[in-house]
Amino acid sequence: MNSSPTAGAGPSAARPAALRTPRVPVDGPARAQYVEDLLGDPLAAGNPHGQEALLAADERREAPAATEELLARFGLAAEFVPGALGGRLGGAEELAQVLRPVLRRDVALGFGAGMTALFAASAVWTAGDERQRRETARLLLDGGRITILHREFAHANAILRGEYTARPAPGGGYVVGGRKEVVINADRADAFVAYVRTAPGDGPGSHSVFLLQTDRLPAHAVRRLPRARTHGMRSAHYAGLELDRCPVPADALVGRQGEGVGLALRTFQVSRSLVSGGALVAGMDSALRYAVRAVAESRRGFVPHGRRSRVLAGVFADLLACDSLAVAGLRLLDLAPEHALVPSAAVKYAVSALLHEDLDELTAVLGARGYDRGPAYGGFQKLVRDLAVAGLGHAGTADTQAVLVPHLRTLAHATWRGEAGHEAPAGLFTPGGARTTLDFRRLDAGPRDPRNGCDGLLAVLPGAAGRLDGRRSRGARWAALADLARVFAAEVHGLAERCAALSRRPDTGAPAPAAYVLIDRYCLLLAAASCLAVCENAVPGTPDGGLLAEPDWALLALTRFGRRLGLEVPELPDGVTQELAAGLVDRYRRGRSFDLYGMRLA
Structure with a gap:
């Protein structure tokens, strides 16, 4: 791509006329199903939104234009605009559900055509004035x-390297300068939410947030740089942006001057939770589907007692556990956003770590198919x-470690007895439960009572251990789960x-190496707590609620967590792994997603 000397003419010219959004369901899960059906069977020959087309776009390093246009006609941008401003954005869990059909097919598409818009706009929804909120909403809806x-x-990588600085302009407003080489959609954006240095040093008041609308900036001061080549997300538009002594009006400041770091801490809670509950869980779902297909198509087929089926059952249990933690984090954003700072970091840390391990396991199962570049396995x-x-x-x-390490000291003073009022409410652990709404203005980056929020999630472990004792009479598997819960409660x-x-220990200003080990343990315990709580609250008779309400998946997930933590865990009862593998195959054959929702796939 050639660099453009103009600030906004290119993106504005490429913008479609007023979108004619089709009639779509109001209910979030129904909208998710609508998007799934709209995109069609990813393996169908000739599907312009299927794997063949998406992989071809990736090879060309181009955005899949037909699918972006389809999502625009659907009105995907409305999902990122609060209902009060004319959009469809309700709760964080609902948004993650709507995005999963896109992200299961193409993570780069989900970011380039979708999630990035919310990551930017969330600062405006959190601290913007009425004009900024109204104009940002109109931009997206148009x-x-x-x-x-x-x-x-x-710890910058290419995406996080480089920054912009601002100084007061003599006649009012600001003059902004700087350069970043790798910014998603920099070559086709109509507005930028910029975290700009406005004071020296690295303190909390060093940066401010500006809403830079290209039609309000002089063309000569804005230079869009060529597309950047990235190893991943090759079809996403990563490019650079240079601002050369760019005059910016005073009313472009979002919130107060020096509030940028605080705004980042507040809004990144939404970003982390959506990356985990959207991209990472959806990606793990697709990766597991490739592996199940490979085993099913192999010469021996799916053998319930085979090594590969044991691996697949284990990854399936991890996926359900990760989704349990992710959904708890998403629903916490909706129900009690004041307490979401630490949980959002813990969710991102745990899901990312488990995903990395599981991808390695699935690579071994796929074998040579894992390197296939065709439509069946190239994804x-x-x-x-x-x-x-x-x-x-x-x-x-x-x-995420920067958020979690300071929290470890508060853990030392917390009470871990699961008293009434300390345990997180059951509403956090009911996937697809009562509809909720995310209020960005309630997001907080300040310290909170350690008995609430993330530590309320952790208090579920001793509470669940006590309640599961009452289920021992249901059979050996419930008794084994009760024993496991006791082991994890003791670990708390x-x-x-x-x-x-x-x-x-004396505070040296730098985290002790032991702190990072404790973060690993802390986040795995949160995942275990979420597993038990989802299992306890699952309702038989709902889509795949029968699987979630039975102990097998939680048994296998907690056993795997316990081994990662070096705990003494009892042996699994006979048949658990085989029956969970059979449940996985059943979902595959019935065309259901592998996450908590068991959604019907196109």
């Missing part, structure tokens, strides 16, 4: 694009590349003691 210009991080290698970019690699891990006390020992 088919325009908005993207985000991150500030530079210490697996694409997923491996794209998911690395979606999680921002090491930078994404460092970002052990974690608190280790955090207390850590807190007694």
Whole structure:
């Protein structure tokens, strides 16, 4: 792509006329099904939105234009605009459900045509004034694009490297300058939400947020740089943006000057939760489907007692566990966003780590098919590349660790007895439960009572251990799950003691290496708690509720977590792995998703 000397003419010219959005369901799960059916069978020959077309676009390093146009006609951008401003954005869980059909097919498409818009606009929904909120909503609803210009991080990769600075202009407003080489949709955005340095140093007041609308900026000061070649998300439009002494009006400032770091901490809670509950879970679902297909098409077929079926059953249990944690994080954003800072970081950290391990396991199952570039299996290698970019690699891990490490000291002073009022409410663990709404203005980055929020999730473990004792009479598997719950409840006390020992060490200003080990343990315990809570609250008779309400998947997931933690876990009762593998195959044959929702696939 050639660099353009103009600020906004290209994107505006390419913007479609007023979108004629078809009549779509109001209910979120129904809209998710609508999108699934709209995109069609991904393996059908000739489907312009299927794997053949999406992989061809990836090979050409081009966005899949036909599918982007289809999603625009559906009005995907309306999913990122709050209902009060004319959009369809309700709760975070509902949004993740609607995005999963797109992300299961193509993570790069989900980011390029969708999620990035919310990552940018969330700062405006959180702290913008009425004009900024209204104009951002209108831009998106009219088919325009908005993207985000991150500030530079210490652990920067190409996407996070480089930054912009602003100084007061003599006649009012600001003058902004700087350059970033890799920004998604930089070459076709109509507006940028920019985290800009407005003060020296690295303190909390160092950056501010600006809404840069290209039609309000002088063309000579905005230079769109050529497309950047990335290893993952090759069909997404990554390009550079240079601002050269660009005058910016005073009313472009979002919130107050110096509020940028705080706004990032608040809005990244939404980004982390959606990346986990949207891209990572959907990607794991697709990766597991490739592996099941490969085993089913092999010479021996699917052998319930075989090694490969044991691997697939284990990854299936991990997927359901990751989704349990992700849904809890998404519903917490909706129900109690004031307490979502630490949980959102823990969800992202745990799901990313488990996904990385599971992809390695699935690669071994796929064998040579994992390197196939055709439409049947080529999507697996694409997923491996794209998911690395979606999680921002090491930078994404460092970002979540920066939130979690300080929290370890508060764990040392928390009470872990699961008293009434301390345990997270059951409403967090009911996938597809009562409709909720995300209020961005309630997002908070300040410290909270450790008995609430993330630690309320952790308190589920001792609570569930007590309740599961009452289910022992149902059979050996419930008894085994009750025993496992006791092991994990004891580990909660052990974690608190280790955090207390850590807190007694002199504060050197840098986290002790032991802190990172404790983060691993902490996040796996949260995943275990979410597993048990979803199993407890599952309702038999709902789509695949029978599977979730039975102990097998939670038994296998907690056993795998326990082994990762080095805990003494009992042997699984006979038949658990085989029956869970059979449940996985049943979903595959019936055309159902592998996540908590068991959605009908096109």
